[in-house]
Amino acid sequence: MDGRKHRWFILGASLIPLIAVAGAMALLWNEIFGWSDVVVLVLMYAVSGFGISTGYHRMLTHRSFETYKPIRVALATAGVMAGQGPPLIWAAHHRKHHRVADKPGDPHSPHLDFEPGFKGTMAGLWHAHLGWLFDVNLTSDPMRYCPDLVREKPLRWLSEHLLLVTAAGVVLPGLLAYALTGGDWRAGLTGMLWGGLVRIFLINHMTYAVNSVGHVFGRRRFDTTDQSRNVAWLSLPSFGEAWHNNHHAFPRSARHGMKWYEVDLSAILIWSLEKTRLAWKVVRIDPDRMEMREAGVSRVNAASMDKRELLETQQNIAPLAERRRDAREADASLVDVE
Template sequence: MKVFFVSKLPIWGLVALPLLGTIYAGYLWATSGVSTFDLTLCIVLAVITEYGVTFGYHRLVVHKAFEPNPVLKAIVLGLGSMAFQGPVVHWASVHTKHHAYSDQEGDPHSPTVSGFLYAHFEWLIEMNSKELGTIIDKWGGRYLKDPMIAWFSKTFLYWSAFSLILPAALGYAVGGWAGAGSAFLWGGLVRIFLTSHVTWSVNSVCHYFGARMFTTTDKSRNNPIIGLLALGEGWHNNHHAFPASAFHGMRWWQIDLTGLTIRLYEALGLVKKVVRIPESLQIKRAEQGKVVALDVQHLAMTEDGPPLMPEEIDEAA
């Protein structure tokens, strides 16, 4: 299967250039300040592109936690493609393998197996085109059957370019060429730095620091800081206990901003077939202190569906 985008140079650029841009932006902020426009642009683009990853790439594509309206689906896949985290089929395939071998040999980014920094970003640099192609060959077919996912995967570079052109164009409209450069810095490089490290922290921090509500076969943990920054993804132990759940926050105090939007979309009729984990099943899972009803490796044995189908949830509850 074709690998749409990967090489050492672009990956190094993904890690190094946003870092350098953020250092420079910090210097400018300290010496001359930052405009409200640039700061707002950075925050808004960071939130909506990160949302495209958590809502679109993760809960929708990989885990099929709900069925969205086609227009909503296209919007979030476009936003996710603007996040500079790879084509959706690449992201989904690697994440599927992560669930299949979580914190075991074969996990692409386990801090338990390979160390914290490797899980955070070094795996991106180490993974070559052949290895990624093998992962996509094994796990990507289920996703590429969807024409929309295939199209957004093939057009990923255009969406990435657009995510840099857009802030520059808005900055130019507000402040000419100087405004374009400043907006590119904040809405482009700083934004990519922030969203990349937030997502990478789910792979590293949330398998290392935090509490565990459920016993799973891996070391996943709930981290409230990453939970907030990653729009709900930081309740990672909950997610590994119930991968198909549309909601990662399973207590009222576990803030899951992505989950809140799913509830809103459901009320508006924009999503349906939302996967919920009954409280009785959550309690059973927590009290028994062992894996019941679901094992994280179930995903490896499921050709097309999510790791726990709604009817299985009903039976287990």
């Protein structure tokens, strides 16, 4: 697809859900809204949200856990229904992002080539949120960034039949609403609107917000080489993705919410799969390693320090500043995206 066709495709894919939201608001104003609409909206938001967070992101991109092929395909299919593009392209984009996060080559950093001040910040947020999708030159090559996934036939099929599966994700909530209401065709239509297009709009902008807001606003627990932030108020609707600084510190971790109070719905799902023996090789971060990173010590320079010294750095890490600067380039190995 050339640049012009690509831009028109992205524009259409962005405008259709937006127009659907406007239509849904008009129906709300006229009190045309039923319980079945709530059911299919919440259900499909959960399905597609887990598809992106657990499936596309943690399972495919970072290989945070292994599972049986039917579950793997189901999670990837749920991700396609979110309307965020083919799994192979999505994973390639994200692996590239981690390799050069907030540096030249990052497809959706809000910090590159933008003028200082409010105007530049807004331009960066727009680029990271949605603008980068319009540039065909920023499309990442799956053969370069995720050849392991390209070898999987189901993922190739889902990528090649993107529009069909995405459309099925719009029709499915309509059929469900139709069945729930005993054959009310109006409920079927509004179910497609709320559980299909409005839900796609909501889940997409939640993901986009992690890319944009999650690199500008929020708290930094770990001293990573990028500008990632933890955005607590986005954690629940993003299924745990908004613990973004945690994630950039430990990309392969199956759990992004690393404190007991950090809600991470995808981590709960992965834990449930593991407890029922439907998932294995779940990547967990050793508490000592996490403690060292939070103190500002990478695993690269930790080898030359004893545990007592590492713990002391929690109180005063200033003496380690020079060593941390020297190790920043070596810290690239912490990406662990493959």
